[in-house]
Amino acid sequence: MEYLKKTYRWFGPNFGVTLADIAQLGAEGIVTACHSLATGEVWPEETISDIKSEIEKHGMEWSVVESVNIHNAIKYGLPERDIYIQNYIQTLKNLAKHNIYTICYNFMPLIDWTRTNLDYQLPNGTSSLLYDPIAIAAFDLFILQRERAVEVYEEQVISKAEVYFKRLKIEEKKALESAVLAGLPGSKEPIPMSVFRQNLAAVSQISKEELRENLVYFLKAILPEAEKLGIKMAIHPDDPPFSVFGIPRIASSYDDFQFIKDCYPSINNGFTFCSGSLGASAKNDLVKIVEDFGDRIHFVHLRNVQLNTTGEFYEAEHLKGTVPMAAVMEAFITEQLKRIGSGRTDIAIPLRPDHGHVLLDDKKRQQEFYPGYSLIGRALGMAQLSGLEKGIRHQMKLS
Numbered sequence: 190m191e192y193l194k195k196t197y198r199w200f201g202p203n204f205g206v207t208l209a210d211i212a213q214l215g216a217e218g219i220v221t222a223c224h225s226l227a228t229g230e231v232w233p234e235e236t237i238s239d240i241k242s243e244i245e246k247h248g249m250e251w252s253v254v255e256s257v258n259i260h261n262a263i264k265y266g267l268p269e270r271d272i273y274i275q276n277y278i279q280t281l282k283n284l285a286k287h288n289i290y291t292i293c294y295n296f297m298p299l300i301d302w303t304r305t306n307l308d309y310q311l312p313n314g315t316s317s318l319l320y321d322p323i324a325i326a327a328f329d330l331f332i333l334q335r336e337r338a339v340e341v342y343e344e345q346v347i348s349k350a351e352v353y354f355k356r357l358k359i360e361e362k363k364a365l366e367s368a369v370l371a372g373l374p375g376s377k378e379p380i381p382m383s384v385f386r387q388n389l390a391a392v393s394q395i396s397k398e399e400l401r402e403n404l405v406y407f408l409k410a411i412l413p414e415a416e417k418l419g420i421k422m423a424i425h426p427d428d429p430p431f432s433v434f435g436i437p438r439i440a441s442s443y444d445d446f447q448f449i450k451d452c453y454p455s456i457n458n459g460f461t462f463c464s465g466s467l468g469a470s471a472k473n474d475l476v477k478i479v480e481d482f483g484d485r486i487h488f489v490h491l492r493n494v495q496l497n498t499t500g501e502f503y504e505a506e507h508l509k510g511t512v513p514m515a516a517v518m519e520a521f522i523t524e525q526l527k528r529i530g531s532g533r534t535d536i537a538i539p540l541r542p543d544h545g546h547v548l549l550d551d552k553k554r555q556q557e558f559y560p561g562y563s564l565i566g567r568a569l570g571m572a573q574l575s576g577l578e579k580g581i582r583h584q585m586k587l588s
Contacts, residue, residue, distance in 0.1 A: 190529065190587055192578060193489065193521065194537040195571060196220050196252045198562060199244075200374070205557030206564045208247040214568050218252030219244045220293075220541055224376075229260035229273045232280040237287050252539045253488050254284060255293040255461075256374070256425070259407065264298045265391055266403040274410045281411065285418040291539065292415075293461045293488050295425040296404050298392040299436055300372035300380060302428040307368045307560045308547075309503050315546040318561055319503040320429055320469070326350035328369050329434055332362065333382075335389065341435040371560055389434060397437035404439060405452045415457045421535075423459045423487040424449060426466040430473065431500070441466075442473060446482050459485035465492035465543055468512035469502050475512065476520045483524035487535075490543035491517070491574055504544050504561070507570040508577065518574070519581050542570035 196218035197211045211219065221240065223232045241251045257280055260273040281292070295301060305328070309319035327350040329338045339347060357365065370379035395403075408422075415422055430441035439445055446460060460482055467473045479486065493510030496502040508514055525536050545566025547555050555563070582588040 190525065190582075191537040192582075193525075193540040194218055194252060195575065196539045196541045197567060197571075198255060198541055200224060200559050200562065203377075203557075204559050204562065205554050206562065208244060208249070210564055212247040212249060214571065216249055218250045218539060220253045220255045220539070221251065222254055222256055222258075222374075224374075228258040229262070229276055231276045232257070232283055234283045234286060237283055237289070241287050241289070251287075251289055253291045253293055253423075254289060255488075257281070257284075257292055257294055259294060259296060261298070261388065261391070263407050264296060264400070264403055265395060266399065266406070270403075270406075271410075274407060278411055278414045281415060281418055281420050285420055290418070290420050291423060291487050292420060293423045293425055295427070296400070296407075296440060297427050297438075298395065298400060299388055299434070300370075300385075301374055302372045303369060303433050304371075304560070305365060305368050307364075307371060308555075311503075311546070315548040315566070316555075317504045317546050318544065320501065322346070322500045323349045323353050324365055325369070325433060327354040327357075328365055330354075332366055333386070333389075335434070338434075341432075374559065377559070389436075392436055393434075395437070397439060400437050401439050401448065404449070408449075408453050408458060412453050412455055412458055416455060421457050421459055421487040423461040425461040425490075426463050428463070428466040428469070429502075430466055430470040441470065443478055443481070446478060450482065450485065456485055459487045461488040461490060462486045463490040463492075463543060464512050464514070464517055465490065465494050465504060468494050468510075469496060471496060471511075476516050479517060479520035479524060483520070483527070486521075486524070486538065489521065489538055489540040491540060492543035492570065504546075506546070507542060507573045514574075515577060515581065518577050519585075522578070522581055522585065522587070540574070542567045542574055545570050 194217050197216050198220040223236050244251050262270045262273050304318045305321045305324035306319035308316045310316050326342050326346050329335050331354045367379050427438040427441045493505040493507050493512045494502040495505040496511045528536050544561035545563045547563045549565050551563040551565045
């Protein structure tokens, strides 16, 4: 029986980690994208071919695209969205010509992820990423100074945010702003505040129902083409899986997954399972999500979080934290057995260690990494996950 396919995300040569580095870690596959191209552009075959060839020179395959980003015109339901949908379809066709068939994407309408501290110091000397709801409220109320922001927060949170903000030094305020605006994968530059304000104003006018409708419109347009091409679409959960700045979330829970599945019930309409994103909400039963949607989980991100009752969380070691990682891993091995029983061939589901602490020599080049994507930290995470997988398989008498 095949193991889960071990992959690493790679942002390109300018982010502190080379393909040669990753090859030394025993990786089978690479997860990447055409990061140099603007969202909405068609990915040229030549660009795809060049990236794929470079990966294969190092003895690995391009296993998953993360991400073919979705233009805001599609997310916001603007009149020009059909142009960008056609561009998206052409990109899928160009990827399929090069035998790349798994596409991770998200439908988050503002930024791809949100944290408040990108260098959260842990007791053992490593650093991690932190989300603090009080810090988010402070940013919203006193840095962004968003109109009607007070309507989003309870009085107790507003009071705590005011105290928190008043205690911040100038450099700490700048660090908070940079952390919140950093959520654009493949770029070292934070999102300009002017662009963030503009996008926030636009998406603040969109309800959850409208955002869902826009996702359905997109899926119904692209999935018939994806089915012809053999491409599996895998939506990534919202990160974090609850509203930030009052913006609706539509891929954060079991019910959201059920809605997405039902809107176009094809195996090509699938999911990226991210244990860290989903695990940042105590409401999510991660094992049940794998059990009930496992047949259409086409890509797996495994990381852990330490979640407290206030909604604050930091990214913990892969085998420590509030995510029941052993139970999640067992659920995926069980899903593999189901696939074998039903005659499916996609048994080795691509898995990558999602994020990693900054430790040891990585500290010397921390500024080169995209937040969360250190080399040694992710290698440690993969080693832990690989050992966990082998141990569970042995316990289940599968190896």
